[in-house]
Amino acid sequence: xxxxxxxxxxxxxxxxxxxxxxxxxxxxxxxxxxxxxxxxxxxxxxxxxxxxxxxxxxxxxxxxxxxxxxxxxxxxxxxxxxxxxxxxxxxxxxxxxxxxxxxxxxxxxxxxxxxxxxxxxxxxxxxxxxxxxxxxxxxxxxxxxxxxxxxxxxxxxxxxxxxxxxxxxxxxxxxxxxxxxxxxxxxxxxxxxxxxxxxxxxxxxxxxxxxxxxxxxxxxxxx
Amino acid sequence: xxxxxxxxxxxxxxxxxxxxxxxxxxxxxxxxxxxxxxxxxxxxxxxxxxxxxxxxxxxxxxxxxxxxxxxxxxxxxxxxxxxxxxxxxxxxxxxxxxxxxxxxxxxxxxxxxxxxxxxxxxxxxxxxxxxxxxxxxxxxxxxxxxxxxxxxxxxxxxxxxxxxxxxxxxxxxxxxxxxxxxxxxxxxxxxxxxxxxxxxxxxxxxxxxxxxxxxxxxxxxxx
DNA sequence: CAAACCCTGTCACCAACCTGTCACCGGCTG
DNA sequence: CAGCCGGTGACAGGTTGGTGACAGGGTTTG
Numbered sequence: 001x002x003x004x005x006x007x008x009x010x011x012x013x014x015x016x017x018x019x020x021x022x023x024x025x026x027x028x029x030x031x032x033x034x035x036x037x038x039x040x041x042x043x044x045x046x047x048x049x050x051x052x053x054x055x056x057x058x059x060x061x062x063x064x065x066x067x068x069x070x071x072x073x074x075x076x077x078x079x080x081x082x083x084x085x086x087x088x089x090x091x092x093x094x095x096x097x098x099x100x101x102x103x104x105x106x107x108x109x110x111x112x113x114x115x116x117x118x119x120x121x122x123x124x125x126x127x128x129x130x131x132x133x134x135x136x137x138x139x140x141x142x143x144x145x146x147x148x149x150x151x152x153x154x155x156x157x158x159x160x161x162x163x164x165x166x167x168x169x170x171x172x173x174x175x176x177x178x179x180x181x182x183x184x185x186x187x188x189x190x191x192x193x194x195x196x197x198x199x200x201x202x203x204x205x206x207x208x209x210x211x212x213x214x215x216x217x218x219x220x221x222x223x
Numbered sequence: 224x225x226x227x228x229x230x231x232x233x234x235x236x237x238x239x240x241x242x243x244x245x246x247x248x249x250x251x252x253x254x255x256x257x258x259x260x261x262x263x264x265x266x267x268x269x270x271x272x273x274x275x276x277x278x279x280x281x282x283x284x285x286x287x288x289x290x291x292x293x294x295x296x297x298x299x300x301x302x303x304x305x306x307x308x309x310x311x312x313x314x315x316x317x318x319x320x321x322x323x324x325x326x327x328x329x330x331x332x333x334x335x336x337x338x339x340x341x342x343x344x345x346x347x348x349x350x351x352x353x354x355x356x357x358x359x360x361x362x363x364x365x366x367x368x369x370x371x372x373x374x375x376x377x378x379x380x381x382x383x384x385x386x387x388x389x390x391x392x393x394x395x396x397x398x399x400x401x402x403x404x405x406x407x408x409x410x411x412x413x414x415x416x417x418x419x420x421x422x423x424x425x426x427x428x429x430x431x432x433x434x435x436x437x438x439x440x441x442x443x444x445x446x
Numbered sequence: 447c448a449a450a451c452c453c454t455g456t457c458a459c460c461a462a463c464c465t466g467t468c469a470c471c472g473g474c475t476g
Numbered sequence: 477c478a479g480c481c482g483g484t485g486a487c488a489g490g491t492t493g494g495t496g497a498c499a500g501g502g503t504t505t506g
Contacts, residue, residue, distance in 0.1 A: 189467075213481070409456095464489105467487090469485095474479105
């Protein structure tokens with residue numbers, strides 16, 4: 001795990017870093033918002049631990065910038081004191097969790113791990129194929145950022161192709177994949193039609209459904 | 224929240240269910256261990272409230288079975304009398320909390336809520352989603368400062384959506400979340416109606432419930 | 447205790463959109 | 477070049493979801 005710690009108090013930062021290092025968490029330190037920004041420009045982090053009070057501004061400002069850029073990196077906010085209002089505004093800025101100083105380092109680590117796990121769990125569901133992003137849980141397909149709206153059948157079909165990318169899939173196999181066995185009266189032409197519709201919706205993508213005459217179809221990634 | 228109550232005394236069970244229902248907790252009732260087992264086979268619960276003395280055995284037996292299967296659902300044990308030995312053996316069986324009859328229903332509810340909160344790992348009890356603030360404990364929802372008045376069912380529904388934001392939730396899943404299984408005669412249209420009502424109350428928010436035809440609904444945050 | 451109010455869930459009807467057939471076309475293959 | 481396989485536009489149901497109106501039941505208030 002790669003972590004960015006934004007904290008200006010040296011003792012605090014050192015104590016945290018030693019502890020995290022011991023747990024095998026690679027930890028970069030930024031003492032100001034400025035430093036944090038330059039690090040974030042060149043490096044992706046799995047988790048950010050952000051102190052609220054920094055010499056050159058508020059942690060929440062950085063947080064808002066990130067979310068503005070739709071960077072969803074999990075952020076844990078550290079703060080000295082915390083009124084109910086602070087709490088609300090911090091969470092509103094897009095923080096995922098917060099911890100009030102002084103805190104127990106074990107708790108900090110536990111929460112960092114929790115955020116990391118959540119993040120990884122979400123990501124596992126995202127498949128990237130060429131310039132396509134496929135998320136089975138959210139049932140979302142994106143083509144270069146833009147969302148592609150697929151119907152149920154189209155989605156099932158694409159899912160089949162993606163899970164077997166590179167393999168030739170027979171029409172029968174595909175048919176069984178998207179129609180239930182009750183649909184005995186549906187013609188094979190329906191499948192061809194769905195392939196056509198999918199192709200149209202995915203046109204402009206590096207992902208292409210190739211026809212294998214007499215055999216079936218195959219999903220290929222071109223460049 | 225979805226709760227399983229295992230209790231054979233009818234009066235007691237009814238009193239508890241009415242109370243919990245009023246707080247928006249979808250509550251299933253099992254009068255025997257047998258019934259409880261079949262319900263647990265088909266349904267996940269957030270909390271289980273378990274009477275110790277049941278016609279077909281001891282509540283602790285069920286509890287041990289669960290823990291054996293490494294099911295960590297929080298369990299609150301209800302019992303008529305309680306020696307120190309009982310207490311120890313109950314907790315050893317894997318109970319998370321217990322309550323001695325007669326008890327105050329408010330206390331029961333508070334403890335159930337506490338177990339639920341702990342389970343959800345929700346130390347930050349205020350959830351911020353887009354321009355919405357959601358407080359499960361206080362049962363308050365705010366849209367850009369202004370309070371949104373939601374009914375019991377509307378609140379349960381929103382809670383489900385928020386705890387699974389981004390994921391597609393099937394109508395069945397949502398239905399089970401807001402109705403108890405005794406409500407077999409309620410039509411699926413009721414759920415659609417609640418979605419419509421929620422949408423109306425949340426109109427103008429960045430949080431939107433999207434329809435996934437044939438699949439269910441999904442909560443999305445737009446900008 | 448009645449009146450007013452609100453929450454619930456049903457019904458009916460409408461709108462949107464998904465679906466699969468048909469028909470016809472075009473290109474491969476032998 | 478004939479035959480076949482696959483591609484695709486148009487269209488007609490059919491399914492699914494949305495929503496206004498309403499009735500029943502419960503709760504609050506005067």
